[in-house]
Amino acid sequence: MGLVKIMAIVLIVAGLLGLVYGQFSYPKETQEAKIGALELTVKDTQTVNIPVWAGVAAMVAGCGLLVVAGKNS
Numbered sequence: 001m002g003l004v005k006i007m008a009i010v011l012i013v014a015g016l017l018g019l020v021y022g023q024f025s026y027p028k029e030t031q032e033a034k035i036g037a038l039e040l041t042v043k044d045t046q047t048v049n050i051p052v053w054a055g056v057a058a059m060v061a062g063c064g065l066l067v068v069a070g071k072n073s
Helices: 003-021 052-072
Strands: 023-035 038-049
C-alpha cells in the first residue's frame, strides 16, 4: 500500500471521527501564582469544536486521493 493511499485512509477516518464526535477536550495547566516556594497551578479543560465542513472536507480530500492513487496504479 502506497503512502498516498495511507494518507487518504487517514483523512477519511479523521473526517468520520470529526463528524461523529464533533469536539474534543484536553487538559491545560496554567500557573496562576508563584510566591516563594509556593506555586498555585490550575488545571482547566479546553474544548475544541470541529466544524462539520472540516470533517466533510477531510473525507472528500481522502476520497479524491484514493481516486488519484487508483488511476496511477
